[in-house]
Amino acid sequence: MVHKLINTTLKIPNSLDYLPLCATFIENNAQLIGFIPEEVRAISLATEEAISNIILHAYAPGQYDIIEINCWQTPLGIEIIIKEKGMPFDSSQFPEYDPESLDTESQGLGLYLIKQTVDEVIFTNRGSEGRETHLVKYITQCPLEDIFPADQSEETSKSVEHHKTNLAIRRLGEGEAIEVSRAIYRIYGYNYFNEHAYYPERIERLNLQGQLDTAVAITEKGIFAGTCAIYREDISAEIGELEQAVMLPEYRGNHGMEQLLQFLREIARGKNLLGLFAKSETSNIYAQRALHRLEAHDCALLLGFAGNLVLNSDKGQNQTQRESVLLSYSPLQQVEKKSIYVPEHHQDMVHKIYKNIGYEREYLLPKWGKKPWHDSSELDIKYFYNTATAVIKISRFGKDIISKLKEAKKEVKLKQFAVIYLYLNLENPFTVTYFEKIENLDFFFAGILPNDPIGDAVILQYLNNIEINITNLDLYSDTAQALAEYIQQCRVKDPLRMLIDAGESNKLEFKSTLRWNLREGKKDIYIEYAVLKSIAAFLNCEGGTLLVGIHDDGSVQGIEIDNFASEDKYLLHFSNLIHHNIGLENSQSVHYSLMELEGKKILKVDCEPCSKPIFITMDGKEKFYIRSGPASKGLAISEAVSYIAEHFQG
Numbered sequence: 001m002v003h004k005l006i007n008t009t010l011k012i013p014n015s016l017d018y019l020p021l022c023a024t025f026i027e028n029n030a031q032l033i034g035f036i037p038e039e040v041r042a043i044s045l046a047t048e049e050a051i052s053n054i055i056l057h058a059y060a061p062g063q064y065d066i067i068e069i070n071c072w073q074t075p076l077g078i079e080i081i082i083k084e085k086g087m088p089f090d091s092s093q094f095p096e097y098d099p100e101s102l103d104t105e106s107q108g109l110g111l112y113l114i115k116q117t118v119d120e121v122i123f124t125n126r127g128s129e130g131r132e133t134h135l136v137k138y139i140t141q142c143p144l145e146d147i148f149p150a151d152q153s154e155e156t157s158k159s160v161e162h163h164k165t166n167l168a169i170r171r172l173g174e175g176e177a178i179e180v181s182r183a184i185y186r187i188y189g190y191n192y193f194n195e196h197a198y199y200p201e202r203i204e205r206l207n208l209q210g211q212l213d214t215a216v217a218i219t220e221k222g223i224f225a226g227t228c229a230i231y232r233e234d235i236s237a238e239i240g241e242l243e244q245a246v247m248l249p250e251y252r253g254n255h256g257m258e259q260l261l262q263f264l265r266e267i268a269r270g271k272n273l274l275g276l277f278a279k280s281e282t283s284n285i286y287a288q289r290a291l292h293r294l295e296a297h298d299c300a301l302l303l304g305f306a307g308n309l310v311l312n313s314d315k316g317q318n319q320t321q322r323e324s325v326l327l328s329y330s331p332l333q334q335v336e337k338k339s340i341y342v343p344e345h346h347q348d349m350v351h352k353i354y355k356n357i358g359y360e361r362e363y364l365l366p367k368w369g370k371k372p373w374h375d376s377s378e379l380d381i382k383y384f385y386n387t388a389t390a391v392i393k394i395s396r397f398g399k400d401i402i403s404k405l406k407e408a409k410k411e412v413k414l415k416q417f418a419v420i421y422l423y424l425n426l427e428n429p430f431t432v433t434y435f436e437k438i439e440n441l442d443f444f445f446a447g448i449l450p451n452d453p454i455g456d457a458v459i460l461q462y463l464n465n466i467e468i469n470i471t472n473l474d475l476y477s478d479t480a481q482a483l484a485e486y487i488q489q490c491r492v493k494d495p496l497r498m499l500i501d502a503g504e505s506n507k508l509e510f511k512s513t514l515r516w517n518l519r520e521g522k523k524d525i526y527i528e529y530a531v532l533k534s535i536a537a538f539l540n541c542e543g544g545t546l547l548v549g550i551h552d553d554g555s556v557q558g559i560e561i562d563n564f565a566s567e568d569k570y571l572l573h574f575s576n577l578i579h580h581n582i583g584l585e586n587s588q589s590v591h592y593s594l595m596e597l598e599g600k601k602i603l604k605v606d607c608e609p610c611s612k613p614i615f616i617t618m619d620g621k622e623k624f625y626i627r628s629g630p631a632s633k634g635l636a637i638s639e640a641v642s643y644i645a646e647h648f649q650g
Contacts, residue, residue, distance in 0.1 A: 007070065007071070007072050007073070008025075008029055008070075008071045009068060009069065009070050009071070010022065010025045010068075010069045010071075011066050011067070011068050011069075012066070012067055012069070013064065013065075013066060013067070014054070014055050014058075014059055014063075014064065014065045014066070014067055014084070014086075015055065016052060016055055016056075019048055019051065019052060022047065022048065022051055022069060023044045023047075023048055025069065025071070026043060026044045026047045026048075026069075026071065026080065027040050027041075027043075027044045029071040029073075029078065030043045030044070030078060030137075032073075033073050033077065033078050033139065034139055035077075035078070035137070035139060039137065039139075042117045042118075042137075043078065043080070043117070043118065043135075043137050045117060046113070046114045046117040046118050046135055046137075047069070047080055047082070047135060049113055049114050050082060050114055050133055050135060051067065051069070051082060053111075054067065054082065054084055054086055054133070055067075057086075058084065058086025058087055058131075059086050059087070060087075065084060065085055065086065066084075067082065067083070067084045068082070068083040068084070069081070069082055069083075070082075070083070074136075074198075077119075077136070077137050077138040077139040077385065078136070078137050078139070079134060079135070079136050079137075080134070080135040080136075081132055081133070081134050082132065082133040082134075082135075083130060083131070083132050084130055084131060085129075085130035085131070086130070086131065114135070118135045118136060118137045119136050119137055119138050119385070120134070120135070120136035121133070121134070121135060121136075122134035122136070138383075138385030138386070139385065163219070163250055163251055163254075164253070164254065165219045165220050165221075165225075165251065165254060166219075166220055166254075167217040167218065167219060167225055167226075167251070167254055167255075167256045167259060168217070168218045168219075168220075169215060169216075169217055169218075169256075169259045169260055169263045170215065170216065170218070170263075171207075171213070171214065171215060171216070172203070172204075172207055172214035172215070172216055172227075173216070176216055176224065177200035177201070177203040177204045177207075177214075178200045179216070179224040179227075180197065180200070180203055180214060180216070180227045180229075180244060180246075181197060181198050181199065181200050181203065183224070183226070183227060183246045183248060184197040184198065184244060184246060185198065186246075186248070187246050187248075188246075191306055191307045191323075191386065191387065192244075192386070193279070193305065193306060193384060193386065193387045193389070194231065194243050194244070195384065195385070195386050196212075197243070197244050206231070209235065210235055211231065211232055211233075211234075211235055212229055212230070212231050212232075213229060213230040213240075213264065213267050213268075214227060214228075214229040214244070215227065215228055215229065215260050215263050215264050215267075216260075217247070217251070217256040217259065217260055219251065224248075225247065225248055225251035225254075225256055226246055226247035226248060226251060226256045226257065226260065227244055227245075227246055227260070228242060228243075228244060228245040228246070228257065228260040228261060228264060229242070229243055229244045229264070230242060230243075230264050230267065230268055230273075230276065231243050231244075233453065234453055236453075237453050238273060238274045238275075238451050238453075239273055239274055239275045239276065239277060239329075239449075239450075239451045239452065240268055240273055240276050240277075241276070241277055241278065241279075242261065242264065242276050242277070242278035243278070243279075245257060245260070245261075245278070245287075257290060258290065258293070258294070261290075261294050262294070264276075265294070265330075265332065268332055269332055269333070272333075273332055274331065274332060274333060274335055274450075274451045275329055275330055275331045275332050275450065275451060276296075276329075276330045276332065277296075277299075277327060277328060277329045277330070277449060278291055278296060278327075278328050278330075279302070279305070279325040279326070279327055279328075280325060280326050280328065281306065281323055281324075281325055282301075282323070282324045282325060282326060282473040282474055282475060283310045283323060283473075283474055284474070285474050285475075285476045288326060288328075288475070288476035288477070288480070289476050291328045291330075292328075292476065292477060294330060295330050295331075296328035296329065296330040297328060297329055297330070297353075297356045297357045297358075297479065298326050298327070298328050298353075298356070298447075298477055298479045298480040298483060299327055299328065299329045299353050299356075299357065299447050299448050299449060299450070300326070300327035300446050300447020300448060300449060300459050300483070301324065301325075301326055301327070301446060301447060301473075301480065301483050301484055301487055302324060302325050302326075302327060302419075302421060302446055302447075302459070302461060303322075303324045303419065303446070303461055303463060303468045303470070303487070304321070304322040304323075304324060304389075304418055304419045304463055304466050304468050305322070305323060305324055305325040305387065305389060305419065306322060306323035306324075306325065306387055307322065307323075307386065307387045307388055307418075310322075310323050321466070321467060321468055321469060321472070322418060322419075322466060322468065324468060324473055326475070326480055327447060327449065327459075329357055329449065329450060331357060331358055331359065331450075335359065335451070337360045337361065337362060338359075338361055338362070338427065338456060339361070339362045339363075339364050339427070340361050340362070340363060340364065340426040340427055340456055341363075341364055341365070341366050341426060341427070341428070341429045341431055341432045342363055342426060342432070342458070343431075343432050343435040343436070343495070344499055344507070344508070344545060345495045345496070345498045345499035345502070346445060346458070346498075347363060347502075347507075348502045349445070349483075349486050350426075350448060350458070351363075352479075352482070353447065353448055353479070353483075354448070354450075356479050357450065359450055361456075364429070365432075365542075365543045365606075365608055365609070366429030366430070366432045366433055367429065367608075370429070370433070371399060371433075372397045372398050372399055372401070372430055374396055374397065374398040374399070375398055375399050375400065376396075376398045376400060377394065377396055377397055377398035377399075377400055377401040377404045378394070378395045378396035378398070379392055379393070379394055379395070379404055379405070379408055380392070380393045380394075380395055381408055381411075381412075383412075383415070383417070387418075388416070388417045388418045388419075389417060389418060389419045389420070389421065390412045390415075390417050390419070390420045390421070391420075391421045391423065392405075392408055392420060392421070392422045392423070393422075393423040393452075393453075393454050393457075394422075394423070394424055394425065394454070395454060397428060397430040397431075397433075397434070401430075401434055402434065402437050402438070402441075405422075405438065405441060406441065408420075409441060409462065412464070413464055416464075417464060418463070418464055418466050419461060419462065419463055419464065419466070420443075420461065420462040420464070421446065421459055421460070421461050422438070422443055422459065422460040422461070422462070423449070423452060423454060423457040423458075423459055424438070424457060424458050424459075424460065425454045425455040425456070425457060426448070426455065426456040426457065426458050427455040427456055428455065431458065436495060438460065439460070439495060441462070442462055443460035443461065443462045444460060444461060444462075444487070444490040444491050445458075445459075445460060445461075445486070445487055445490040446459040446460060446461040446487065447459050447483060470484050470487065470488045471488075489501075494597060496595060496597050496602075496604075497597060497598075499545070499547075500547065500550060500554045500597075501554060503554070503630075504552075504630035505629070505630050506541070506542075506544065506627045506628075506629055506630065507538075507542065507543065507544035507545065507627070508544060508545050508546075508547070508630075509534050509544070509545075509546050509547070509630065509631075509632070510546075510547050510550040510551065510552055510554070511530065511531055511534065511546060511547070511548045511549075511550070512548075512549070512550070512551050512552075512557045512561075513527055513548070513549070513557065513559075513561055513562050514527070514528065514531060514548050514559065514562050514570070514573070514574060514603065515527050515528050515562055515573075516561050516562045516563065518561070526618075528577060529616070529618050531546070531548065531577070532577060532578075532581050532582070532616050533616060533623070533625050533632050533634075534546050534625075534632050535578070535582065535590060535605060535607055536582065536614045536615070536616050536624075536625050536632075537625040537626050537627045537632035537633070538607035538627065539582070539586065539589055539590070539607050539608075539609065539610040539614045540610065540613060540614055540624070540625060540626050540627075540643075540647075541609065541626050541627045542609055542627075543606075543607050543608050543609045544607055544627065545604065545605065545606050545607070546604075546605040546607070547602055547603070547604055547605075548602060548603035548605065549561075549600065549601065549602035549603055550602060556597055556598045556600050556602065557600075557602075558600030558601055558602060559594070559600075559601050559602060559603055560600070560601070567594055567601065570594075570603075571592075571594065574592060574603065578590055581616050581617070582614060582616070583614075586610055586612075586614055589607060589608040589609070589610045590605060590606075590607055590608075591605070591606045591607075591608075592604065592605045592606070611648070612648055613640075613644045613648055624640040624643075624644075626643065
């Protein structure tokens with residue numbers, strides 16, 4: 001990629017004879033900007049198709065005109081503007097081309113091919129000035145020397161003279177949007193993740209619409225010193241993102257960013273936003289610390305988020321890796337307690353994040369066996385070409401969710417994007433239903449974001465053939481470090497192993513065997529009773545999981561020690577135990593299956609809260625059990641009567 005923005009122009013007669021010259025012109029510009037050969041050819045073919053359509057359809061026979069082709073390098077790639085004075089054209093009047101059709105003469109075929117090749121196609125009628133066709137293609141790959149241009153690196157490495165001054169903090173004024181874009185470019189080059197920051201007219205429009213609230217810091221002499229903004233992806237969103245946070249180096253040290261952030265927090269409170277979130281680079285501990293001073297709490301770690309490269313000194317070698325960012329959340333007002341559904345192997349970490357933020361959540365179990373009532377899922381996919389990342393949000397679960405996700409993942413990989421971030425709604429029970437299958441698509445935990453437009457969201461991430469060394473990240477808070485360690489485990493550990501490593505709790509218990517007394521080396525009905533006791537306790541409380549074949553220390557015993565002739569015999573024996581002791585009707589709340597871990601089979605028993613009290617009988621006596629911490633506790637008759645009256649209806 002060239003280091004200075006280029007703008008070149010070619011003028012040709014409206015004749016097909018000049019198309020080869022035009023192709024050479026476009027290809028040379030695309031190569032200079034940094035597109036790979038396949039993209040260069042695609043851009044050239046799209047431009048050639050657009051110009052040939054103009055020559056063939058926009059002019060009367062014998063009409064002469066000059067077609068002007070402007071080739072612009074944009075912060076995100078290339079924009080080709082074709083100017084001509086042919087007859088007026090309305091693209092909406094062309095029929096939408098059906099790719100399943102075999103009709104190669106359709107008027108819509110050329111336009112369809114162009115749209116399939118480039119990222120944006122814009123037609124503009126300019127009255128007496130003629131027409132313009134804009135073709136936009138975003139760049140997806142960028143070599144290291146272009147991410148750190150020599151002149152930019154030299155500028156940032158020079159010692160900067162800091163000016164002590166009082167700063168005035170106010171909203172963005174007329175004509176100041178260009179200063180915001182220049183400041184973003186000066187600090188980030190082309191690597192800032194929100195592309196509207198590079199377009200002054202978009203900044204102005206978004207501020208007018210109320211989707212963006214931009215604040216600026218101005219010196220006593222009226223000089224622009226810094227900026228920060230709150231962005232909402234939708235005007236109805238209940239949270240906003242702090243972005244475009246830039247203080248020019250010469251004006252740092254005047255507490256300008258702290259003043260900007262406080263100013264924006266008051267704007268957010270005035271709009272009744274529930275909270276603000278922000279991204280801070282893991283190579284910049286100072287930005288992380290500044291957010292913590294403003295009561296922001298780390299809630300997610302997005303690996304490989306930004307296109308700029310940072311040093312990775314893994315194994316003593318000076319290598320580079322994509323920049324990662326911390327997501328931090330700052331609550332602005334008290335919110336009502338929500339009910340959420342969290343996969344059990346992530347519950348402990350999710351609970352710690354919510355507790356750190358100061359939010360209280362009720363953790364529910366989904367109804368077993370319940371399927372989405374929609375056949376078709378709805379996925380919202382956003383591509384960020386300047387950072388080569390994609391964000392997928394599931395707005396509706398359907399029965400085809402896994403196949404839809406596979407298709408979306410394949411599409412992103414074909415675009416050679418580096419990372420996918422997947423947002424799932426924790427308020428939707430189907431998130432838990434499909435979570436394990438989604439993780440099997442190589443997505444792994446990143447964190448959470450409360451009050452996202454889709455609801456409280458759990459974020460998963462997928463790395464497309466890029467390596468990120470988590471141990472090299474520079475993290476300020478204990479929460480961030482704990483989150484990094486947990487994410488590293490998620491990348492390498494089986495979800496079931498993660499659940500076991502969390503240890504026994506009020507919702508998780510281990511049993512070494514189903515019926516075999518390890519000490520005496522024989523079958524023992526009291527071992528079976530201990531299993532039934534734990535299941536009954538889960539049913540009488542908030543539900544939980546029993547793992548049979550796991551020692552108290554978390555090591556895998558496996559079911560083989562129970563000496564059944566086959567796995568089918570094992571499952572039949574367990575089923576009979578449940579039916580005879582828990583009851584056929586109540587057995588609908590008990591779900592079990594054999595799972596493999598570390599080369600051995602274990603029995604996983606998931607229990608839903610039961611609608612009526614469950615008693616089990618041993619030695620002719622009925623007993624009533626509940627969970628008390630990591631153990632099952634038997635209640636005396638009076639205690640059981642009181643508990644049942646309080647927790648069960650009817």
